[in-house]
Amino acid sequence: MSMTETWSDDFAQSMFNLKDKVAVITGGNGTLGAAYARAFALHGAKVVVTARNMQTLLETVESVKEVGGECIAIQSDVTNSQSIAALVTAVDQQFGRIDILVNNAGMAFRAPAEQMPADKFAQIMNVNVTGTLIPCQAFGQYFMQKGHGKIINTSSVRGFCGHPDGYTAYAASKAAVDSLTKQLSTEWSIKGVKENFAININAIAPTLIKSPLTQEICEDPVRIAPFLARLPMGRVAETKDMVGLVLFLSAPASDFINGQVVYVDGGCTAG
Template sequence: MSMTETWSNTFALNIFNLKEKVVVITGGNGTLGAAYAQAFALHGAKVVVTARNMSTLEETVASVRRVGGDCVAIASDVTDPIGVQSLVEKIDADFGQIDILINNAGMAFRAAAEEMPADKFNQVMQVNVTGTLIPCQAFGRYFMQQGHGKIVNTSSVRGFSGHPDGYTAYAASKAAVDNLTKQLATEWAFKGRDAGFNINVNAIAPTLVKSPLTQEICEDPVRIAPFLARLPMGRVAETRDMIGAVLFLSAPASNFMNGQTLYVDGGCTAG
């Protein structure tokens, strides 16, 4: 078998190498944020976790350091453009590079569609959509100057299909994240061809993930039934189910993936 001229044994052996990469995780104080932080650190990356609440961020830092990882916390609000720009500048000053942005911050508010308060709908859109756009903009500008970078946004199967349990705001926000991901990937890919930079923008889309925030649903036979009915694998996701997709989209293995939403959903969107 002949290989193309771009084939490299070294590249093939290092397609999941994340050593010395500087990774920024928004929503780093949540269950998934903490799991991502530990996973990246175990792979040799330098991790920065950020959220509004510094005390809960310190819990993530401690959990990462317990496994021998390198992690620091910086308080920041993803909906504040000035604050996020300051975050980028501080990380650059401290580390001299930024390689990967994981947009993990988000929120949900459930209510019947006909009763969804407009202020709550707007709040969910502000955190999930604007709170994805603003970090993408700030870190995207940095990546353009640096010449490269990877962004992994957080979508959901709710961005693909509805659900009977009051997800009007959440579903709308995640559909917007899907298309924001495509737009940024497309626009920056074309711009980067001329300007000499490469930014990969992709997203992961989980189904319901078991965590303290979803415990109420997972332990209620009535509320969990519609979820399980749509999950061919017969269970909701565990935290560990999400890690592989995030590492993949952050590593050289996914260099030719751009603008994609990767469903990690136990077959939910397949049938």
Template sequence: MSMTDSWSDDFALNMFNLKGKVAVITGGNGTLGAAYARAFALHGANVIVTARNMKTLSETVDAVKEVGGNCMAIQSDVTDKESVLALVDKVDKEFGAIDILVNNAGMAFRAPAEEMPADKFEQVMSVNVTGTLIPCQVFGRYFMAKGKGKIVNTSSVRGFCGHPDGYSAYAASKAAVDNLTKQLATEWSIKGVKDGFTINVNAIAPTLIKSPLTKEICDDPRRIAPFLARLPMGRVAETTDMVGLVLFLSSPASDFINGQIIYVDGGCTAG
């Protein structure tokens, strides 16, 4: 069997290896953030979780330490550039490197489109879009100087298709995250070829995920019905459905994947 000159058995054996990597997770106090943190730690990465509320971050840190992982909590506001700059500086001084950024911070506010308050619309756009842009900018500059880095943004199927449950602000914000992801990947790929760095920017796009925040929907037969009607696999997502893709997009196995919005949606967007 012939192999190309670029083939490496060592790469094949280590393409999913995250041991010793340093991963920063925004929104690290939520259900998904905590799951990502624990999964990264189980795969040998050093984990930094951030949010505006330090008290809730402590629960994530405890969950990671339960499995022997190394986890640090740092208070930070993703919509405040100075706050994110301080975050990068502190992590770099503590660990000497940063390899991965997972933009998991976000919010939703549901209201009928014709009644959506402008201030709530702007708040959702600020947290979900500006709160993705600023970390991408700050960490992106760090990765340019370092030579490489991985960024995983959080989108949603709502960025691709609408839904009859008051998602005008959320859907608009996630559509913006989709195109921001593609734009950054394109710009930084071209710039990276010239300047000698590689930054992968991709996004994970889930459907409805079962969590304490979605309990009111998942437990209401009337509200869950429209979701299930568009899920060929017949169920909403579990937290465990999300973790594998985030780890993959953070690992060497995804080195040639860039600017992609990858749907983890039980077939929702397939037809």
């Protein structure tokens, strides 16, 4: 069997290798953030978790240390450019490199569309959209200088299709994250060809994920029914369903995947 000139057995054997990579996870104190941190550590990466609440971040750090991983917590605010610039500097000083950014920080507020408070709408857009843009900018500039980097944003199926449970602000914010991901990918790919750097920026888009934050919905037969009706696989997502995609988009195996919104939704958007 003939291979192309770019084929490498070494690459094939190392395409999922994350050993000694440095991954930064915003919202590292939540259910998903903690799971990502632990998974990265189990695959040999060094992990930095960041959020505004240091106490809950330290719980994630302890969880990572339980599996022998290296993890530190740094307090920051994704909506504050100075705070995120300081985060980049602190991580680089600590580890001498940054390879991966997972933009996991976010929030939701549900209300009927006709009653959605303008201030709440603005808050959701600030945290979910501006709070994605600012880390992308700061880490993106770092990756441009270093020559490479991976960014994984967090979207949702709500950015693609509506839902009858008061998601006006959340859906709008995630649609913006989708477009932001594609725009940054396009600009930075073209710029990278000219200036010799490569930044892969993609978004993951889950359906409803079972967690303490969604327990109220998941345990209410009336509220969960519309979700299940649109899930061909007959269940909502679990934390474990998300981890594999994040690791894949962080690894060399995904080097030619860029500007994509990848749905982890049990077939919700398939039909």
